[in-house]
Amino acid sequence: MDFDLSDEQKLLRDSAARFGEDHYAFSAWRARAAEGRGFDRANWGRMAGLGWLALNVPEADGGLGGSPIDTMVLMEAFGRVLMLEPYVSTCVIAPLLLRHAVAGPRRALMDAIAAGAAVVSLADAEPGSRFDLQHIATRAAPTDGGFVLSGDKSHALDGGVADWFIVPARTAAGVADAGGISLFLVPADAAGLSIHASRAMDHRINARLRLDGVRVGAEALIGDAGDGAPRLRQAVDHAIVARLAEALGAMDAVCEMTLQHLRTRQQFGQPLGAFQALQHRAVDMAIACEEARSMTYLATLSLDKPEAERGRIVAAAKARVSQTSLYVGRQAVQLHGGVGFSEELAVGHYLKRLTMIDMAFGNADHQRARFAALSQAPAAA
Amino acid sequence: MNLDLDPTDRAFRDQMRTFFAEHTPPEFKARIRTGMRLEPAEYTAWQKLLHSRGWGAPSWPKEHGGAGFTPTQHYIFESEASRADAPMQYHQGLELIGPIVFTFGSEAQKAKYLPAIVAGDDWWCQGYSEPGAGSDLAAVSTRAVRDGDRYVISGQKAWTSYAHVANRMFLLARTDPQARKQAGISLFLIDMDTPGITIRPVITMDEVHHTNEVFLDDVRVPLTALLGEEGKGWGYGKVLLDRERGVTAAFTLRLAQQLRGARQAAAQALTPGGTMLDDPRVADRLAQFELEAMALETMVMRTMAEAASGQDSGPRASMIKIRWSELLQQVTEFWTELLGYDAAPFGAVGNQPLAGEGPWPAKGMLYARVTSIYGGANEIQRNIIARRALGL
Numbered sequence: 001m002d003f004d005l006s007d008e009q010k011l012l013r014d015s016a017a018r019f020g021e022d023h024y025a026f027s028a029w030r031a032r033a034a035e036g037r038g039f040d041r042a043n044w045g046r047m048a049g050l051g052w053l054a055l056n057v058p059e060a061d062g063g064l065g066g067s068p069i070d071t072m073v074l075m076e077a078f079g080r081v082l083m084l085e086p087y088v089s090t091c092v093i094a095p096l097l098l099r100h101a102v103a104g105p106r107r108a109l110m111d112a113i114a115a116g117a118a119v120v121s122l123a124d125a126e127p128g129s130r131f132d133l134q135h136i137a138t139r140a141a142p143t144d145g146g147f148v149l150s151g152d153k154s155h156a157l158d159g160g161v162a163d164w165f166i167v168p169a170r171t172a173a174g175v176a177d178a179g180g181i182s183l184f185l186v187p188a189d190a191a192g193l194s195i196h197a198s199r200a201m202d203h204r205i206n207a208r209l210r211l212d213g214v215r216v217g218a219e220a221l222i223g224d225a226g227d228g229a230p231r232l233r234q235a236v237d238h239a240i241v242a243r244l245a246e247a248l249g250a251m252d253a254v255c256e257m258t259l260q261h262l263r264t265r266q267q268f269g270q271p272l273g274a275f276q277a278l279q280h281r282a283v284d285m286a287i288a289c290e291e292a293r294s295m296t297y298l299a300t301l302s303l304d305k306p307e308a309e310r311g312r313i314v315a316a317a318k319a320r321v322s323q324t325s326l327y328v329g330r331q332a333v334q335l336h337g338g339v340g341f342s343e344e345l346a347v348g349h350y351l352k353r354l355t356m357i358d359m360a361f362g363n364a365d366h367q368r369a370r371f372a373a374l375s376q377a378p379a380a381a
Numbered sequence: 382m383n384l385d386l387d388p389t390d391r392a393f394r395d396q397m398r399t400f401f402a403e404h405t406p407p408e409f410k411a412r413i414r415t416g417m418r419l420e421p422a423e424y425t426a427w428q429k430l431l432h433s434r435g436w437g438a439p440s441w442p443k444e445h446g447g448a449g450f451t452p453t454q455h456y457i458f459e460s461e462a463s464r465a466d467a468p469m470q471y472h473q474g475l476e477l478i479g480p481i482v483f484t485f486g487s488e489a490q491k492a493k494y495l496p497a498i499v500a501g502d503d504w505w506c507q508g509y510s511e512p513g514a515g516s517d518l519a520a521v522s523t524r525a526v527r528d529g530d531r532y533v534i535s536g537q538k539a540w541t542s543y544a545h546v547a548n549r550m551f552l553l554a555r556t557d558p559q560a561r562k563q564a565g566i567s568l569f570l571i572d573m574d575t576p577g578i579t580i581r582p583v584i585t586m587d588e589v590h591h592t593n594e595v596f597l598d599d600v601r602v603p604l605t606a607l608l609g610e611e612g613k614g615w616g617y618g619k620v621l622l623d624r625e626r627g628v629t630a631a632f633t634l635r636l637a638q639q640l641r642g643a644r645q646a647a648a649q650a651l652t653p654g655g656t657m658l659d660d661p662r663v664a665d666r667l668a669q670f671e672l673e674a675m676a677l678e679t680m681v682m683r684t685m686a687e688a689a690s691g692q693d694s695g696p697r698a699s700m701i702k703i704r705w706s707e708l709l710q711q712v713t714e715f716w717t718e719l720l721g722y723d724a725a726p727f728g729a730v731g732n733q734p735l736a737g738e739g740p741w742p743a744k745g746m747l748y749a750r751v752t753s754i755y756g757g758a759n760e761i762q763r764n765i766i767a768r769r770a771l772g773l
Contacts, residue, residue: 001390001453002383003686009382069382259771273773276764282771283763287700294679301384316672372661372668 003297009073015050016077024081026346032084033349038161038205039084041116047085048116056095061110063095068238068303072245072296079249082346082353084203086119086158092242094120096235097166097183100223105185109164121162123153123209124236124361131362133168133236134178134229138211140169146217147171149184149192152210157360159207160197163188167211168232171225181229183222190214201352230307237314238303240361244296244317247325247357251289254332254350258285261336278335285331288324295320308374315371322357322364329354384682386457394457401465404430410466411738414642415716415745416635416709418591421504421546424471428501431470437499438475440627445483445491446499452688456630456681463634473542474498474505476628477621478551481568484620485609490570494549506573508538508552508595515539516761518553519562519615523597525554525569532556532607534569534577534600540755544580544593548573552597556611568614569606577601587747588728625698626684633681633705636674636712642742643667643716650719657719670712677704696770699762706752706759713746 005013023043032040047053055070057063064070071092078087090113098106098113098120112118129135138151149169156165165186173180186193192214197207223231262273262282272278299317302310329351333340340347358364386394409419409427419427431437439458441447450458462469479498482490497503514520523536534554544550550571557565577600583592609617644667650657657663680701684694717724724743729735753759767773 001386001456001682001686001689003683004690005382259773262773273767273771279767279771279773280760280763282773283700283766286696286766286771287704290680290697290700291673291676291704294683295676297382297683298384298675298679301382313675316675319669320672320676368665368668368672369661371672372664375668375671376658376664 005069005073009069012070013073013077016052016074017080019046019050020077020081024083029082029084030344033203036199036203036205038158038199038203039086044085044116047087048114053087053091053116054114056091057110057114058095058099061095061099061107063110063114068241068300071238071242072300075242075245076249079246079251079353080253082202082250082349083246086121086161086204088239088242088246089121089158089162090119093122093235093239094164094166096238097122097222097231100183100231101185102219102221105219109185112163118163119158119161120164120166121156121159121207122166122235122239123156123159123168125153125155127152127154129154131366132176133232134181135176136168136170136181137175138167138169140171140182140184142171143215146215146220147184149186149211149214149216152208154208156207156209158204159195159209160199160205162207165193165209166222167209168228169211173226178229180226181232182225183228183232184216185220185222186211186214186216190216200356202349202356204356233307233311236361237310240314240318241296241299241303243357243360244292244299244321247321247354248289248292248296250350250353250357251292251325251328254347255282255285255289255328257347257350258282258332258335265337272335281331281335285328288328292321292324292328312371312374315367315374318362319364319367319371322367325354326351326358326364386453390453390457393454394461397458397461398464400434401461401467405462405465405467409468411741412745413466413468413635414638415741416639416713417587417741417745417748418589419468421471421543424468425501425504427468428470432500437501438479439470440476440624441479441483441499445479445495452626452685455627456634456685459631459634463637466638469631469635471504471543472628472631473507474503474549476624477507478505478570480620480624481551481608481617482570485617487605489605490608494570503549504543504547505549505551506541506544506547506595508541508550510540511537512539516758519566521553521555521566523552523554524558525556525567527556527604528601530604531601532569532604534571534597534602536597538595538597540583540592541580541595542592544573544595545582545590550595551608553614560612563615564612566614567611568608568617569602570608571600571602571606575600575602585748586750587744589744589748625702626681626688626694629698629701629705630681630685633674633677633701636677636705636708639709639712639716639745640667640671640674643670643712643719646716646719646742650721650723663719666715670708670715673704673708677701677708696766699766702756703753703759703762706749709752710746710749713742713749716742717746 054063055066059065140147140149167184167186168181170180171182192212194210195207197205199205265272295317299314302313332347333351336347339345436448438447439450439455443449482494511521525532525534552569553566555565556567577598579596581594582590584590647658647663648656684697687694723737726736727740
């Protein structure tokens with residue numbers, strides 16, 4: 001039982017913190033966000049140069065074969081500075097799923113990811129599926145030498161800036177069945193694919209997709225036909241945990257800003273922090289950060305457990321981090337008073353990011369229901 | 382970073398699991414699960430059993446008669462006890478005065494008091510709070526006046542748990558009325574059979590006699606009753622802050638007991654359509670409590686792992702105390718709600734036995750109210766965290 005980072009992980013943490021200081025001053029972030037392009041190619045290139053984009057690419061594919069702890073360390077630092085780069089979609093989800101792709105496209109795309117030359121987005125939801133990963137109506141019909149994909153996807157993280165999509169589609173079984181789901185690689189410029197991009201409140205560019213008879217070759221199938229669901233759940237659990245670490249970094253940063261404000265802002269002839277009501281609120285925010293950190297560690301260290309146990313812990317962690325992070329973000333705005341409501345101050349942007357992390361892959365209520373379902377059997381004894 | 386136990390700790394866990402499974406008296410379990418305390422004689426029997434195995438003081442170093450557990454082993458000890466619905470040890474001697482004695486006491490005091498705490502032969506009560514000194518503890522007005530080879534102590538203590546059972550008391554009294562508030566306070570170790578001590582029971586809302594008022598009228602004690610130096614009594618309590626991690630581990634890991642109890646009550650509470658657990662609103666509320674408990678248990682694991690490697694955990698133990706007490710209250714309230722009318726039989730009437738499975742969940746719910754008040758009310762804990770850790 002040990003919650004300390006290794007020496008290598010500490011180095012990674014320190015260099016990620018330096019990267020944030022050097023390239024993510026809030027004024028620069030705000031200017032980039034205002035451009036509306038989603039993310040900064042120069043920063044993406046720097047991250048490639050540091051090897052971070054290859055972190056989750058297996059060693060056999062020329063990557064670093066890093067662990068979920070390494071990802072957590074990076075994501076926490078990224079969360080502190082409201083990173084805009086499409087790291088979770090491209091560097092957490094994609095390498096996990098692409099391990100099952102056939103050699104040709106697998107190596108080419110892994111190389112492109114590591115080099116910062118490709119953004120890969122997972123189309124993780126459909127209209128009416130809400131957050132259920134295996135509720136999939138999109139069909140993939142076999143044709144000569146490949147498949148034809150048709151259907152609608154209601155959300156693809158970073159989909160508006162993606163070069164490739166991983167598209168879950170049915171090769172068999174009914175719309176809500178776990179079996180019969182297959183994963184396909186689809187290039188953004190595929191004929192029949194329409195991409196409806198939109199900017200989210202946190203300045204990420206996501207997308208809805210319509211696939212209207214999109215033809216892909218047999219090599220576009222990731223893994224065997226029909227076996228996609230468990231891989232999808234695993235990749236998304238990893239993505240959830242990465243985003244929890246991102247939330248953690250954002251929570252700590254916004255708490256520090258709020259404490260600084262309470263120490264320095266004078267009203268009624270004294271600092272705001274002299275008022276007990278505000279002191280107690282700040283303590284509750286600090287406790288929320290400690291709970292979120294604990295849950296993030298627990299979930300990160302549980303990613304290699306058997307699926308039911310992993311899912312139960314990840315669901316609990318997502319629910320609790322969502323709850324605590326929204327509390328912290330909302331109270332940070334409140335304690336800043338009028339300026340907290342302003343677009344010019346960072347604090348509101350942190351709340352927006354935390355709101356989007358709550359939504360990602362199932363919000364607190366959804367994850368609590370998932371946790372309850374997975375808890376029913378073992379704990380009733 | 383990892384959650385794994387090494388082979389030594391795994392073997393230790395198996396040993397503890399077997400011990401608690403075999404030795405936890407079944408008649409304790411219904412009360413323990415609800416967070417209620419045991420009867421004093423039961424606590425003493427439990428303490429003596431643990432002592433016979435060498436585990437009388439799980440959190441103490443070996444040189445003072447402790448079990449010499451590592452923090453990880455201490456964590457395992459408490460989590461296995463929780464799993465078996467085994468009780469906590471009564472803490473006032475073990476956790477509140479023992480560590481002060483072995484840190485600041487004289488050799489004679491250590492020899493006299495420590496072995497009897499570990500063996501369960503002495504029961505200590507805490508004479509801190511007074512009618513005029515609750516959250517503002519440094520306002521104590523009980524006086525101790527030196528008179529030749531004696532101190533003469535006079536005053537009134539409040540909320541003295543188990544004064545009616547204890548044979549010893551540690552108390553704060555003012556030896557220098559001129560000194561600044563905290564500086565005039567000294568710590569005394571006295572025998573409860575000293576003439577001049579009167580105890581008045583105080584029944585609490587759970588209808589249990591745990592606590593008392595204690596009146597001290599010219600209680601004459603030897604000079605050796607003073608612990609450490611005159612005027613330093615306030616500062617000695619600081620040693621306890623470092624030890625809070627172990628105490629909060631013992632408490633927090635027990636939340637699993639209350640959660641199991643509540644879940645079982647939901648599964649057994651019949652409704653016209655099935656059981657309460659079939660109601661998704663019930664499953665949802667239980668899930669919320671369970672995931673909050675999971676966060677707290679992981680906070681405890683982190684503090685114990687930090688203790689093992691000599692790191693400071695900052696204010697986390699106080700944070701855990703706040704959240705544990707809030708959650709204990711909510712879970713026991715929900716448990717009582719789940720029981721519906723089955724929570725109504727609270728006391729027997731005449732010769733008729735009490736209907737149902739006993740009043741314990743309702744008593745546990747009522748008893749839980751004190752957990753956010755004792756040991757420094759949660760509001761005081763928040764004041765302290767704001768000042769010491771957040772710099773406000």
